Amino acid sequence: MKIMIRTAPNGVTSVYVPKKDLEEPIVSMERPGMWGGLVTLANGWQLAMPEMPEGTTLPITVEARRTTTGEEA
Template sequence: MKVMIRRDSAGKLSVYVPKKDLEEPVIEQEKDDLWGGTVRLANGWLLGLPEMAADTRLPITVEARRLEGD
């Protein structure tokens, strides 16, 4: 699914899912550089993110895989 990942002025990551009109903060991430790992959203979803360069600029729209969660 397509998701937009962005960082707010306080440095917190959030994920927006346009098809669901859903925006949730990231509460846990597998890798410090974000890419190629998983992130858990506040609503319980676990998303797999694609491999990208560590210095990829945000905001960005990527193809993520929903792995588990309500």
């Protein structure tokens, strides 16, 4: 699914999913740089992020894969 990742002025990085009109902050990252690993959103969703070079600037729109629905917890 296409998602947009941005960092707010307060430093919180969030994901916006246009098809769901959903914006949630990222609460944990499998890898320090986020890219190529799983990120967990505040609603419980886990997204598999694409490989991107370190230092990729935000905001950016990428193709990510949802691995959970957030309803398991």
